[in-house]
Amino acid sequence: MTYEMIALLMFASMVLALISGQLVFAGIGFVASAAALLLYGPGAIDLPFNQVFKLFNWYAMLTLPMFIYMGYILAESGIAEDLYRALHVWFGRFTGGLAIGTIFLMVIISAMNGLSVAGMAIGATIALPEMIRRGYDKVLISGVVQGGSSLGILIPPSVVLVLYGMIARQPVSKLWFAGVGPGLLMAALFIIYIYVRVKLNPKLAPQLTDEELNMPLREKLALARAGVIPFAIFFFMTGLFVFGVTSLVESSAVGATAATLAAIYKGHFNWRVIRDTSLKTLNVSCMFMWLILAALAFGTVFDGLGAVKAIEFLFVKQWDLNPWTIIIMMQLSFIVMGMFLDDTAMLVIVAPLYIPLVKALDLGFDNQLIWYGILYTITCQIAYITPPFGYNLFLMRSLAPKEISLIDIYRSIWPFAAIMLLTIIILMVFPQIALWLPEHMKVKG
Template identity: 35%
Template sequence: MGMGLNALGIEAGTYVLVGSIFALLLTGLPLAFVTGLVALVFTFGWFGPNALPLVTSRIYGFITEYSLVAVPMFVFMASLLDRSGIAKDLFSGMRVLAGRLAGGVALQTLAVAVFLAAMSGIIGGEIVLLGILALPQMLRLGYDRKIAIGVVCAGGSLGTMIPPSIVLIIYGLIASVSIADLFVAAVTPGLMLASFYAIYVLVRCLIDPKLAPPLPPIAPEEKHARKVEALKSIGLPAGIAFMVLGTIYAGIASVTEAAAMGVFGVLAAIAIRREFSIRLIQEAVVQTMDTCGMIIWIGIGAAILVGVYNLMGGNRFVSATILGIDAAPIVIILIMMFILIVLGLFLDWIGIAMLTLPIFLPIVTQLGFDPIWFGILFAVNMQVSFLSPPFGPAAFYLKGVAPPEISLKDIFTSLVPFIVMQLTVLAVMLAYPQTALWMLD
């Protein structure tokens, strides 16, 4: 390799760079190491052996970012929630409120999913929780498999869309826009997705009640006792969600501070429920370190890669190429969406964010679009990538806890209507940017 990669010129250099990333990913190496490796080869191959400071300064710049502190806090919060009975009680509490509705348990699952998303927003944990709590119950009641699976995966993935979402925090970091504004803008599309799912379930169940048999009735005197219990079990999660989102929206706390408040809230709730133990804390901390380690390493690899690529003249090359397309600005945004959807079939959202956004965002602002709106498009797009085959993470999370007779193929076929709904919301956001931005005006 040695010196002289720069003889390729930026266009060929770009193809070699992208090609080598995909080739290495096929070997099964983790994304963080692939990007880091390619970045180092290009740093030294293009700029020679004295280029090390390029790498170190990029790493330092990424790691010392204050808003990143919010990430381990939200992950820790989710890990604590996973291990406490809060979600389980929330699920049984919602049952009383869902009552005898057609598709009641499916709607109850969606409501719980929105609640969990508003508390912490970690995808894997939510799908696993719902897969353990809700899926067996729906299958036992004789629900249509496709609806049951779809609701768990699509509902569980709402965590990246409904604030406080880690996707939006990372986007805000890369785009240098206010994370609180992103949170405000994400509320409408997030609830829109959830209500589309709910309407879909209701309509299907009204047309064919056999798809989702109602729960057996509860005796009236038991009903009253249950209602009190239900309010208790919904109170704590509502309080936690309010602590996090209320303080951000009211402008009392920054996102990072609110994340710490959330951890405090969950710890307090666990103490009130008398579930507090050293083991619980220990397991939650280990899981947090695992998850954050992965996020930070991917971030470091991508930060170096994008830094080196831009120094090679990559950002000028890409924006010249994209702005050179003789088309309306919205067409360019559509091309970006298409690229994100294709990458979403193969890569993790965090890798996609770190690799594409630093290159896309300057173009988006140059075309005169609002980076907050683009952030919402990005988040909805990542919703699609969570469900889309062949590597939709949601399906794999669910497969881990679903009954053995449910195959990955079953899961992916069940997700098709939900992917269509996600693309519909994406289209609405593209056509009517105000649907995301109206709360900011």
Template identity: 35%
Template structure:
């Protein structure tokens, strides 16, 4: 026994947090960092016989029923990645772009929103947009920053647009109805998407060189092609309606709706005559790899949070924050600042697992709605997807962008979109009823 408990919870907290940061600086993955620190404090604080404390936390996490929906939505995204559904959806939206300055960028944002409503996965969307939309905008002479920003910011909408994986994990961690979170996210997600659209239209109309309209011969689409384009939207619309309609209508749970969505996407691929065993095999393999990563990060974070709570850490943090001589909204702003800082170097899953078990009870004690806080959290995580130096969106896009586009170019292009996200976050903090209106 190391007798760490003798130092008290305050110094124990400093040592625990310091150990995590010290190991992260060495480049050790988050799952190993949290796991090692959790084991060190388990045996050091509680003694040699404390191993069941760790295993109980791991079992409690991996047996959570809500997690079953996650691989289903990831599989939906994997199937969409490998089918031609997303490509045809993007091509179909050309019907609406016309000769509008910035029209292709606006078209890209609407496609991104729709893809997010089908699967709720982010990385795949950014890669798809980088393959489909980025070359198209660059070919038309779009400003490089606008083209890059639209692909990354549009692809990151999946953190908010139901069925968002971020909201599912939040609901599981905060013991909040996932269906209510989905309802609450609709209006903020639309506001954010329309904010991007407004920014693009304003800039491109003030300076059409930033987003030139399509050439007249490309914009004047024959009637037959327009009809075919509209037809190609029917299957994706049906899949999205089946998933979200069954949830909002109370017909199916989140998990059941996810399974229906997978069935719907596979059926759509079969109807389009694109189905193959190889496509299914690669999609399942990608799903297993992604889920494995999420589960291991979750196990590490759940373990360390569980050990810290048993040490009395949750009570210590709660008493410290609630004991602050300041207004409740300032405490919420402090939490947002902590999440923003963590989002610059940690994965959103790790952030959720590490912070939500501590933050959510405090939010409830302050008298705020945990559903509302979930919307704030999802917007915050969308900011983290774009934020330098480790914003995943930038690295996803870099993998498919032309060689002349550097990571520096991508991060510079994302600055206006990060500012828009922060403005929407401030709006949701100032007016909670915007997100809670549909919940009732």
């Protein structure tokens, strides 16, 4: 059997294992281990052993449990709920103000959390009921929450970008900076869309009355203080990192500490919160570590067979495909896979193939793997929110009030998916939107 056939058999076996319902890390790790033993004999036992030490030597790995802990502790502290009440007053007089305020809420939550699921959970449980009660169109606001939650894996501190950086062996700090411009661009496009659509059809988002917005000065000041805490956490975590005071790992520790102090200040820090948050953090962190370990083992065997070079030769030399055609084909494959798999599983599956291929392509600019990491995260989120099997669609249905049906959720997402696609096109035409900050910012560590 040729090496090309062995590589194809490995990839097919991995896909079959995942389709059969096996855990992602177990399916990928089993295929990698079995292939290594069959190809290299008993000496292959050193392969996973060496990958474990490579994983533990990645200093950036320490950031994952810190950010995950921070997200869970913030969800328990009630900070997001207070922040939304503040945005309700600040944006209530604008056209589509609550919907626009929800996008701002998602941006702030993303800057404190790094996971799209957290943003969706907060938006669905806090923002949706409030907007429905005030007569907002349920299809519009369902799309607002789903679209806004997609910012969680793009705006720093994105946990998915940390994972991509480890697998692609790229500096996480550069990936974070690369996500800022596209994340804010996408948020701005969401806000423009909401404003224009509500301006054309004011019935979609009735303006709040003076009675709803008028409140005593003491209550307004209390709401203003509620908005200070998230910005303080963001500054101490990301601001110190940007200005070179802290390294990436130190920044994650600052964020976790600030979130804990905020929970104590709010009076929501007790033994139950500590236990639940610690268990959730441990579960998610271990899941990420097993995924990375499986990806490293699979990639080592796969690359050792020469599969990556063979695919590069097939696409670039034999078929003579344009580099941008190859990039578009990759993105389309992410959308198809996203109907069945989550973003981390997709990254683990295609990393051995796509990352070396992107590195080999001549796209006409530097830092191609940094730029591609941003494209990957946006495309994964498009896959998450598009029917028929988008993961976030069903998550939204489980979280949303009963007034919002699955059909409403399906109808709501298309404009926001189109805006995400537009963002990708803009980034392909103007890659410096993602690359300018990483090329000009210097950070500690």
